[in-house]
Amino acid sequence: xxxxxxxxxxxxxxxxxxxxxxxxxxxxxxxxxxxxxxxxxxxxxxxxxxxxxxxxxxxxxxxxxxxxxxxxxxxxxxxxxxxxxxxxxxxxxxxxxxxxxxxxxxxxxxxxxxxxxxxxxxxxxxxxxxxxxxxxxxxxxxxxxxxxxxxxxxxxxxxxxxxxxxxxxxxxxxxxxxxxxxxxxxxxxxxxxxxxxxxxxxxxxxxxxxxxxxxxxxxxxxxxxxxxxxxxxxxxxxxxxxxxxxxxxxxxxxxxxxxxxxxxxxxxxx
Amino acid sequence: xxxxxxxxxxxxxxxxxxxxxxxxxxxxxxxxxxxxxxxxxxxxxxxxxxxxxxxxxxxxxxxxxxxxxxxxxxxxxxxxxxxxxxxxxxxxxxxxxxxxxxxxxxxxxxxxxxxxxxxxxxxxxxxxxxxxxxxxxxxxxxxxxxxxxxxxxxxxxxxxxxxxxxxxxxxxxxxxxxxxxxxxxxxxxxxxxxxxxxxxxxxxxxxxxxxxxxxxxxxxxxxxxxxxxxxxxxxxxxxxxxxxxxxxxxxxxxxxxxxxxxxxxxxxxxxxxxxxxxxxxxxxxxxxxxxxxxxxxxxxxxxxxxxxxxxxxxxxxxxxxxxxxxxxxxxxxxxxxxxxxxxxxxxxxxxxxxxxxxxx
Numbered sequence: 001x002x003x004x005x006x007x008x009x010x011x012x013x014x015x016x017x018x019x020x021x022x023x024x025x026x027x028x029x030x031x032x033x034x035x036x037x038x039x040x041x042x043x044x045x046x047x048x049x050x051x052x053x054x055x056x057x058x059x060x061x062x063x064x065x066x067x068x069x070x071x072x073x074x075x076x077x078x079x080x081x082x083x084x085x086x087x088x089x090x091x092x093x094x095x096x097x098x099x100x101x102x103x104x105x106x107x108x109x110x111x112x113x114x115x116x117x118x119x120x121x122x123x124x125x126x127x128x129x130x131x132x133x134x135x136x137x138x139x140x141x142x143x144x145x146x147x148x149x150x151x152x153x154x155x156x157x158x159x160x161x162x163x164x165x166x167x168x169x170x171x172x173x174x175x176x177x178x179x180x181x182x183x184x185x186x187x188x189x190x191x192x193x194x195x196x197x198x199x200x201x202x203x204x205x206x207x208x209x210x211x212x213x214x215x216x217x218x219x220x221x222x223x224x225x226x227x228x229x230x231x232x233x234x235x236x237x238x239x240x241x242x243x244x245x246x247x248x249x250x251x252x253x254x255x256x257x258x259x260x261x262x263x264x265x266x267x268x269x270x
Numbered sequence: 271x272x273x274x275x276x277x278x279x280x281x282x283x284x285x286x287x288x289x290x291x292x293x294x295x296x297x298x299x300x301x302x303x304x305x306x307x308x309x310x311x312x313x314x315x316x317x318x319x320x321x322x323x324x325x326x327x328x329x330x331x332x333x334x335x336x337x338x339x340x341x342x343x344x345x346x347x348x349x350x351x352x353x354x355x356x357x358x359x360x361x362x363x364x365x366x367x368x369x370x371x372x373x374x375x376x377x378x379x380x381x382x383x384x385x386x387x388x389x390x391x392x393x394x395x396x397x398x399x400x401x402x403x404x405x406x407x408x409x410x411x412x413x414x415x416x417x418x419x420x421x422x423x424x425x426x427x428x429x430x431x432x433x434x435x436x437x438x439x440x441x442x443x444x445x446x447x448x449x450x451x452x453x454x455x456x457x458x459x460x461x462x463x464x465x466x467x468x469x470x471x472x473x474x475x476x477x478x479x480x481x482x483x484x485x486x487x488x489x490x491x492x493x494x495x496x497x498x499x500x501x502x503x504x505x506x507x508x509x510x511x512x513x514x515x516x517x518x519x520x521x522x523x524x525x526x527x528x529x530x531x532x533x534x535x536x537x538x539x540x541x542x543x544x545x546x547x548x549x550x551x552x553x554x555x556x557x558x559x560x561x562x563x564x565x566x567x568x569x570x571x572x573x574x575x576x577x578x579x580x581x582x583x584x585x586x587x588x589x590x591x592x593x594x595x596x597x598x599x600x601x602x603x604x605x606x607x608x609x610x611x612x613x614x615x616x617x618x619x620x621x622x623x624x625x626x627x628x629x630x
Contacts, residue, residue: 059486172357172358173479175322176374176422177371182374186370
């Protein structure tokens with residue numbers, strides 16, 4: 001009886017509120033996905049199922065190059081962010097006598113706390129100075145910016161895993177004559193691997209999705225997928241944009257699901 | 271073989287400083303089964319970690335075979351540990367765990383394989399060599415942890431309450447098993463426990479610790495018979511303590527007066543006159559027909575607990591003090607059971623020990 005009185009389902013109206021929340025969350029997505037398969041081009045007028053707009057999107061060279069740039073930036077940025085995040089996580093959770101550990105953890109999470117528009121402005125100024133001094137105007141700026149704001153996302157799962165991990169395992173390795181490097185390679189890293197992978201994928205999705213910072217610091221002619229889509233909106237929507245959005249949605253969902261599966265499967269035995 | 275020289279360990283500094291070990295100083299010899307015994311927070315695990323190299327002593331030195339090792343990291347010490355929660359590598363098989371130390375030492379593959387087999391045979395786990403760790407029971411994990419720590423043939427094996435997670439029956443089995451392993455390998459074992467029975471059953475010598483200090487180091491028998499102070503006496507076995515006084519010393523021995531109980535001569539002993547604490551073990555007090563010599567006392571039975579081979583009784587004296595008795599149950603002398611009845615007891619002078627009073 002006691003636990004029944006805490007049953008959330010018995011709170012009046014809870015079900016209705018939940019249903020409303022789900023509706024608000026998912027109805028727009030359902031509409032978007034549905035109309036990406038529309039044979040016609042007008043929203044609100046269903047003219048039959050077709051993959052026509054996917055074909056249009058795939059043949060569009062602007063979309064092709066934007067996708068290529070987005071993926072390139074996301075892969076490199078996620079890689080850089082994951083390596084940095086893992087090193088910081090190791091230093092703050094394992095570094096003996098690392099007094100500034102808590103401060104560093106907060107500092108690493110800075111991109112989560114500073115408004116993104118401020119970060120974008122700051123980067124814009126910094127990169128303008130560098131550009132003036134060096135004349136360089138390649139994709140390096142995008143990659144550097146994405147690497148920076150992806151670090152906290154890669155950091156979160158790695159740090160959580162390191163904090164959960166029994167430090168006696170590393171002590172046992174040291175006790176069994178393993179030096180610091182062998183301990184890391186044979187004990188810490190194999191146990192940390194799923195979290196590192198999750199961190200990488202999370203960073204990848206975040207980078208792929210970013211529009212604000214990219215829009216500020218991209219140089220003329222550079223378009224990532226999100227900035228391309230934004231540009232299209234200004235010109236009036238064609239339905240190939242829905243198709244691209246649907247594919248982005250599918251990729252993100254797949255990666256997030258994968259992160260979930262990887263981290264759940266490896267839980268026992270910790 | 272291993273010498274601990276005035277080890278002190280202090281954590282923190284200033285007002286928040288906490289000293290976990292105070293001037294710990296003793297030696298452990300080759301092939302000894304040595305136990306660090308004490309309640310939680312007594313510093314026994316800290317001392318073990320100092321020997322393993324996980325902690326650096328604030329002052330003092332650790333010497334192994336005459337050489338100072340205080341500042342060597344754990345991976346440079348010929349000392350292996352069985353951790354309290356075993357700390358087996360979950361991503362490796364049984365054999366992979368046991369091979370780890372040998373591989374770190376860079377032993378050739380053939381030698382590693384042979385040694386792993388030998389060790390798993392020793393702990394009767396050879397048939398489970400390819401199992402993942404998660405598939406093992408607690409007792410099996412315990413055996414793997416032992417094999418893993420013994421495989422590199424350390425000079426000292428450290429065991430940090432390794433039996434505390436096992437149920438009673440398995441614990442008893444592992445006690446016998448550990449004694450056998452120590453005998454067969456000839457390695458010095460340093461065992462940490464808070465369980466005095468476990469310590470008594472297995473050890474050659476026991477160091478009783480409290481508050482970061484070693485109170486006494488002795489064989490189990492000597493510890494029980496001649497405890498140095500009231501803390502050791504009450505931690506190892508059951509005790510009755512009596513505030514008492516040495517009145518004088520004569521040719522016969524020291525005259526001890528216990529208020530409420532009477533006077534008795536401790537034959538052949540000499541002590542400084544003054545206040546002392548007298549210790550009498552509950553099983554050394556005689557009752558009934560055999561209560562004929564020494565201090566003869568009468569009291570009222572407060573309660574009696576039948577335990578099979580013995581009856582545990584509490585008797586209240588006229589002056590209010592309670593005395594615990596452990597009366598052996600024999601076929602011809604039924605133990606007293608009636609609460610409120612009068613019990614005649616005697617304390618033989620030889621059963622009386624004088625101990626230092628350190629517990630408040």
